[in-house]
Amino acid sequence: MGLFSFFKGQFIEVIEWLGGQDSMVYRFPAYDNSIKMGAKLVVRESQAAIFMNEGQLADVYGPGTYTLNTQNMPLLTALKSWKHGFNSPFKADVFFVSTASFPNLKWGTTNPVIMRDAEFGMIRLRGFGSYSIRVNDPALFLREIIGTSSSFAPEQIAGYLKSIIVTGVSDRIGESNIPVADLASAYEELSRNISKLLEPKFNAMGLSLTGLQIENLSLPEEVEKMIDRKSSMNIAGNLDQYMKFQAAEALREAANNPESGAAGTGAGLGAGMAMGQMFAQAMNGGGSANSGHSSTAPTPPSTPKKSFCSECGQPLAENAKFCSGCGTKV
Template sequence: MGLFDFIRGQFIEVIEWLDDRGIMVHRFPAYDNAIKMGAKLIVRESQTAIFVNEGQIADVFGPGTHTLSTQNLPVLTALNSWKYGFNSPFKSDVYFLNMTNFTDQKWGTTNPVILRDPEFGIIRMRGFGNCSFRISDPVLFLKDIFGTKQELTTTGITGFLKASVVSGISDMIGESKIPVADLASSYDELGRLAIDKLQPNFSAIGLTLTNVTIENLSLPEEVEKMIDRKSSMSIAGNLDDYMKYQTAEAIREAANNPDGGAAGTGAGLGAGMAMGQMMGQMFGQMNGRPAEPSAGGDQRSPQAANAGQPSASGSKKFCSECGSRLNDNAKFCSDCGSKV
């Protein structure tokens, strides 16, 4: 190889960038090599190439194949005071910007956000989701964000974007006054509102926020338990059904505990009925009306209500604890052992 061939090999004749791999900005590795006047600049779709002369942004090229000359490098020509038809190699930094849409960028609250809910008062809330964005103003983005780095990936600005998204969404939810119970049905609407609210922050650095998705807004465990209790009380609003349910539960428990005998059955049944009647009285007072008495007008269990009444066999004694029939001269219950 002659000296002329060696010198010619130092001149860059083709400038292009193929591998993006999530890279937002890539600096073409020219190092100390000079760019040959008349070299080919290949800018692919969804790319923008920018020439920077001594730290100052010069010419910008969109998609296509460009032959570099003084005609299509007007800013660089003016900065270097080149004459028309200048044909010597020159030095310049070349940056390629990826203009595609960067999707599935995660965001989430690092710490719970304190909000005021119209139903539960002051609560703590966490949330997470994802967003998408793209470069809309390559010159502004290169000037304000990139600096002099060799490459910039999405992870390089994730911290800034995450903080901006979380702050904006938290503020938006607080202003919306949507109750916590209705948030799950408003995720799509909140996502669209978030784009409108956050776009000015993204535009200030040359980006466009294309999508915001809210995957989940969660409450602390104690608040979720409170919601569960409230739901249970709403379900138990039909007191008649609730009393029947308590009675059936008492019978089932007694059947599963055969060692308890008749005493266990009577005690469980009485407890179930008493609890149902107690709840009836409580809800009656809450609603401003007295609780309805049972069909016989007696608030005691069936066994206790029949205690002391004659039976078909002529016995008049019943145990007040378990309701078992007793002999007339009995002093202790033969089933539960209670004193008569």
């Protein structure tokens, strides 16, 4: 191998990145090698290539194949003060940025979010879900987030993005005034509103929030038990309909069990009617107690006790002083 062939082997003639599913940014390893003027730059779909000179952003290339020269590298040519027709090897940092979507990234509340509910008062709310992002401005993303890192994965900014999303979720839920019991039916609407709120913040980093989903908003256990109790009370609220339903069920059971006969049917109906009377009496008693009246039944008037003469045994008139039979003084 001649001296010329040795130097020619040190020049980079093809610059490309085969891509990685988990990486957003890839720095082409050209630290000690020089890039040959006229080298091929291959940028695949869902990629962008960025040239940097001593930390300054220069030219940005979209998908395609390029032959590097001073004509299609205007910014780098100006930064390096090249003269027209420059044909020598040069050094520059080359970054490939993936513009594909990165889906199924997770977010969740580290601590409960305190909010006010009209029915339950102050409550603590937890939530989690997923979101998707993509780089929509490679140069801005590289300048604001990446710096000079040789590689970059979404997990490296996941904590920061999660805090932005949790703040947006808390803000939108608090402003929506949706009752806690109705939150589950508003997940899709809340997700759209939160995405609109956060999109400008993501754009400022060169990113786009392509999707956000709320998978669950959960309440503390004690609040969930309170909701369960209230649901049970609402189900049993109309005792008249409930007892009619019970009677119909007893008839159905009797029809399905002919061996029980009329006695079984009567017993079922009797039990249902007795239960209905018991509930009705309990409700009436509770209503009178709540209205402030005493629930004690009135005492019936007492019957006067009869007295008799100690001498002759004749019945004595009321308040009599002498016996009408023998004249004995009472």
